[in-house]
Amino acid sequence: MIANVTTEGQRRRRIVQRIAFALLALSTAFGFLALGVILYSMIANGASALSWEFLTTFPRKMMTEGGIYPALVGSFYLTVGAVLLSLPLAVASAIWLSEYSRGGLWVRMIRVGVNSLAGVPSIVFGLLGLAFFVKVLGFGVSLLSGALTLALLILPILIRAGEEALQAVPMNFREGALALGATKWHAVRTVVLPSAIPGILTGVILGISRAIGETAPIMFTAAAFYMSRLPETLSDKVMALPYHIFVMATESPNYYKTRNLQFGAALVLLGMVLLMNLGAVTWRARVRRRKQW
Amino acid sequence: MRSGRSRRPRAETVGGAPLDLRPVTQAGLRGLITIVKERWDRPVFLVLASVSLVALGLILFFIFREAFPVLREIGLGGLFGARWNPTGNPASYGALPMIVGSALVTIAALLFAIPLGFAAAAFIAEVAPRWMKDVAKSVLELLAGVPSVIYGFFGLMVVAPAFQRAFGLSTGRTALTASVILGIMALPTIASLAEDALTAVPNSYREASMALGATRWQTIRRVTFPAAFSGLIGAAILGMGRAIGETMAVLMVAGNAPQITASLLKPVRTLTGAIALEMGETAMGSTHYHALFALGVILLVIALVTNGLAEWFRGRLARKHGR
Numbered sequence: 026m027i028a029n030v031t032t033e034g035q036r037r038r039r040i041v042q043r044i045a046f047a048l049l050a051l052s053t054a055f056g057f058l059a060l061g062v063i064l065y066s067m068i069a070n071g072a073s074a075l076s077w078e079f080l081t082t083f084p085r086k087m088m089t090e091g092g093i094y095p096a097l098v099g100s101f102y103l104t105v106g107a108v109l110l111s112l113p114l115a116v117a118s119a120i121w122l123s124e125y126s127r128g129g130l131w132v133r134m135i136r137v138g139v140n141s142l143a144g145v146p147s148i149v150f151g152l153l154g155l156a157f158f159v160k161v162l163g164f165g166v167s168l169l170s171g172a173l174t175l176a177l178l179i180l181p182i183l184i185r186a187g188e189e190a191l192q193a194v195p196m197n198f199r200e201g202a203l204a205l206g207a208t209k210w211h212a213v214r215t216v217v218l219p220s221a222i223p224g225i226l227t228g229v230i231l232g233i234s235r236a237i238g239e240t241a242p243i244m245f246t247a248a249a250f251y252m253s254r255l256p257e258t259l260s261d262k263v264m265a266l267p268y269h270i271f272v273m274a275t276e277s278p279n280y281y282k283t284r285n286l287q288f289g290a291a292l293v294l295l296g297m298v299l300l301m302n303l304g305a306v307t308w309r310a311r312v313r314r315r316k317q318w
Numbered sequence: 319m320r321s322g323r324s325r326r327p328r329a330e331t332v333g334g335a336p337l338d339l340r341p342v343t344q345a346g347l348r349g350l351i352t353i354v355k356e357r358w359d360r361p362v363f364l365v366l367a368s369v370s371l372v373a374l375g376l377i378l379f380f381i382f383r384e385a386f387p388v389l390r391e392i393g394l395g396g397l398f399g400a401r402w403n404p405t406g407n408p409a410s411y412g413a414l415p416m417i418v419g420s421a422l423v424t425i426a427a428l429l430f431a432i433p434l435g436f437a438a439a440a441f442i443a444e445v446a447p448r449w450m451k452d453v454a455k456s457v458l459e460l461l462a463g464v465p466s467v468i469y470g471f472f473g474l475m476v477v478a479p480a481f482q483r484a485f486g487l488s489t490g491r492t493a494l495t496a497s498v499i500l501g502i503m504a505l506p507t508i509a510s511l512a513e514d515a516l517t518a519v520p521n522s523y524r525e526a527s528m529a530l531g532a533t534r535w536q537t538i539r540r541v542t543f544p545a546a547f548s549g550l551i552g553a554a555i556l557g558m559g560r561a562i563g564e565t566m567a568v569l570m571v572a573g574n575a576p577q578i579t580a581s582l583l584k585p586v587r588t589l590t591g592a593i594a595l596e597m598g599e600t601a602m603g604s605t606h607y608h609a610l611f612a613l614g615v616i617l618l619v620i621a622l623v624t625n626g627l628a629e630w631f632r633g634r635l636a637r638k639h640g641r
Contacts, residue, residue, distance in 0.1 A: 042535035046445050052437030053446070053454050056509070059502045060461050063472050070475075117366035125360050126367075137629075138371035144556070144625035145377060145618065146563025147466075148590045152597075152614045156380040160602065177373045184370065210359040231463075238465025241565040241590070245597050267467040271566060274471050284475075291471045295464065302463040306456050 064299075067292040074289025088251060088273065089282050093290050095252050099168075099263030102256060103247060104236045106172030108229060111180050116218075116225065118180075119187030124213050143181035147241040150178050154246035169259040171247020178242055179232040186228020190221035193313075223312045227305045234301040238294060240267040250276075266294050377618070385615045388608035397612055402576040402587075404596065404606040411609040413616060415576040419493070419586035423572060424561045426497035426582055427504055431561075432554050434501075435508030439553075442509070443516035444538050455510070462506035470570030473499040478571055485583060491573035494582040499571055500561045508557035515549025515632070516542055518639055548638070552631030559624030563617060565590040589613045 078092060085091035118135070126132040154174030164170040194217050202212035240248075249262035250272055256263045270290050277283045341349030389397065392411055399412025442454050477498060478490030485494075519542050527537040543550070573585020574595055587595070593610050600606040 038533050038536070042533045045535045045539075046441075049437045049441035049445055052434045053441045055434055056438060056454070056461055056505060057457050059505070060457060060464075062476075063464065063468070066472060066476050067468075114366060114369045117363055118369060121363035121367035125363050131364075135367055135371055137626075138368075138374045140629055141622055141625055142370050142374050142377075144559055144563075144621050145374075146565065146590060146621055148563070148565040148593050149377065149381060149614050149618050149621070152384070152593065152611060153377045153380050155597070156384045156611070157376060161380075180370055180373060208356055208359075213359075234463055238463075238467065240465070240467045241594055244594060267465055267566075270471055271467050271570070274474055275570060287471070288475070291468055295468050298463055298465055298468075299460055302460050303456075306459055310452070 064295070067288060067295050070285070071288030071290075071292035074285045075292065079286075079289055080293070083253070084251065087278055089277075089279050090286075093266065093269060093293065095255055096264040096266040096269040096290070097293070098255055099248075099252075100237050100266040102168055102263060103171050103175060103243065103265055104233050106168065107175035107179055107236045108233060110172060110176035111183055111232070112229065115180055115183030115228075116187050118184045119191055119225075120213060120218070122184070123188050123191035124209070124217065139181045139184050142177070143185075147178060147239055150174055150242040151245050153177070154242060159246055165260060166246060166249075166262055167260045168247055168256050168263050171243040171263065171265075174242045174246045175236045175239060178239060179236050182232045182235060183225075183228050186231065187221070187225050190224025190228065191217060193224060194220045224309070227309045227312070230301050230305040230308075234298045234305070237301075238267055238298050240265075240271055243268060266290065270294060381611055381614045381618055384608060384611035386608075388605055388612050391605060391608075397609075400578060402592070404600070404609060409605065411605070411612075413589070413609075413613055415578045416587050416589045416592050416613060417616065418578050419572070419576075420562055420588040420590070422580065422582070422586060423493050423496040423500055423568060423588060424558060426493065427500035427561050428554070428558055429501075431501040431504040431508055431557060435505050435553070435557065436512050436550060438505070438509040439512035439516055440538055440543070443513045444534070444542060455513075458506040458510050461502075462510070464503075466503065466564060466566040467570075469499050469503055470567035473567060473571035487583060489573060489585060491571050491585055492583050493572060493579075493586045496568045496572035496586070496588075497582065499567050500564055503564060503567060504557040504561045507560050508553050511553035511556055511632070512546075512550050515546040515553060515635055518549060518635055519545045520639055545639075546635060548631045549635035552628040552635070555624050555631065556628035559621050559628065562624070563590060563621050565594050569594045589617050593617075 080092060080097065081094050082092035083094055118139075122132065122135065126135075151174065154170055158164050158170040158173050159166055164173075198216050198220060199212055202216040203209070207215070243265055247263055248265050248268035250264075252262065252264050270287065273283060273287045273290065277287070339353070341352050343349070345352070388411060392399075396411060397413050398417075399410060400414045401410040401412045402415050403410045438454070438458070442451050446454060473495055474491070478492075478495050480490070481487065481492065481495050482490030523541050523545055524537050527541040528534070532540065568588050569591040572588060572591055574587045574591050575585040576587040576592070577584070579586060593613050596606070597610050600610065
């Protein structure tokens with residue numbers, strides 16, 4: 026009998042909890058909503074601009090017609106360059122942090138360095154690129170300067186992903202290799218690193234998607250408003266998709282004529298970045314699930 | 319970072335005996351070569367691992383170096399003056415309008431991003447069933463991955479016109495528009511870090527609270543949130559740092575008028591916006607050029623301080639719960 030009696034207080038507490046949880050759920054739904062609205066507005070306004078021609082032709086008539094081909098190629102070069110420059114150093118950093126470091130001041134300093142680097146605003150990377158790569162090293166406003174600047178920007182992302190991937194490799198893999206007489210480096214190279222490659226690649230995808238969308242770091246170091254040809258050397262300026270979107274949106278000579286093209290370009294960039302992130306997230310989940318070691 | 323604090327034995331404890339110099343005394347140069355061949359890896363990786371410190375050093379050195387001439391010219395007091403008119407005659411380089419602009423949009427953005435972010439974190443960490451949790455975390459990650467130029471473009475094309483109509487303004491590019499966009503951008507950062515903080519609270523806390531008859535909501539409000547407090551503060555501070563440093567989105571929607579105002583319905587210029595907007599139009603080596611680097615110094619200092627504070631708060635939570 027007594028067990029079935031719910032007091033007034035209990036009922037009220039249950040109602041309060043239901044309301045509170047509903048509010049929490051709504052707040053979470055806001056994130057879904059924001060992503061949905063952004064994606065929807067890009068698709069609704071930009072999908073009609075998409076065509077094979079849009080992706081593979083140069084802009085025409087003062088950028089009021091034509092496609093985004095040079096911007097796509099430029100972004101591709103910048104991003105590939107940044108990853109090629111950053112990845113070896115990032116993996117080496119991760120190897121040292123995960124496999125060799127023994128704690129102490131230097132490790133703490135390097136971790137502070139990685140964390141701080143991750144928190145430096147992207148425009149400040151742009152300033153560094155301008156002052157150091159463009160001016161002091163004399164690379165000028167060029168593909169090389171832009172790729173170097175982006176490489177520094179994605180360095181902490183790659184280091185963290187690499188360290189996480191290496192840490193996920195079980196201890197007994199290392200112990201097994203060492204017990205067979207391998208040196209530390211031999212064990213890392215032949216056993217630990219290969220097991221960590223899926224995780225490292227996830228980080229690479231995240232790094233690419235970050236680098237391809239960044240505008241502020243390349244504004245003063247690499248980006249060109251318009252180029253009539255593709256970049257041929259490392260010292261050429263390049264067009265880049267995010268910069269192209271920015272200048273079209275803020276300086277386009279004919280807003281009404283280019284509106285559709287602008288949304289099309291934004292949709293292409295957003296689509297690429299979201300697909301890469303989605304791929305990385307789901308792949309990472311699969312790797313974590315499958316490799317139970 | 320988190321992985322570094324794990325409890326299982328770390329890789330460095332395996333292998334790596336102390337340096338044995340016997341081959342040198344026994345076989346001379348050949349012994350030395352053997353040692354180098356076998357022991358090159360640790361020092362080499364140590365040097366390579368320092369790359370992030372080198373990068374940070376380069377940033378500090380060059381931003382300060384390029385800002386220095388303007389400080390010598392107008393002094394620290396001049397830099398914090400109330401008028402920014404680099405192309406005027408006489409030119410003035412007071413950064414206060416941009417500092418106020420940055421502060422205004424950041425505070426307004428955080429006013430809604432922090433409550434929403436904490437609530438979303440509480441839902442994901444404490445309420446949602448497993449599958450919903452995974453979906454929500456993925457959505458947050460996707461939202462965090464949207465490039466800032468896309469946020470800016472969305473703000474410029476969709477939000478600004480809507481606000482212009484709604485408030486009857488002459489332009490939709492205002493501090494308010496920038497705040498809304500910035501808030502959406504800061505949301506995933508704050509939510510996912512806050513979720514980390516809540517997850518770090520040991521389950522025994524929740525169990526004890528429920529055993530005393532508290533509902534799940536009472537437990538979240540009175541036990542889990544207070545226990546995760548320093549981590550939540552860390553999340554909010556990091557969100558703030560990200561919002562202050564955000565460039566493209568703010569540049570495209572804030573209106574960029576270098577005026578000191580407390581009104582959200584007026585256009586403002588932020589520190590990041592000023593650098594991005596003006597650097598392209600200024601001659602390299604001019605006072606204006608150096609003044610923009612001085613704005614960069616202000617940004618960099620804010621970013622490093624907020625980052626350090628956030629790390630400290632987050633670390634405090636981790637130490638408290640012994641992870």
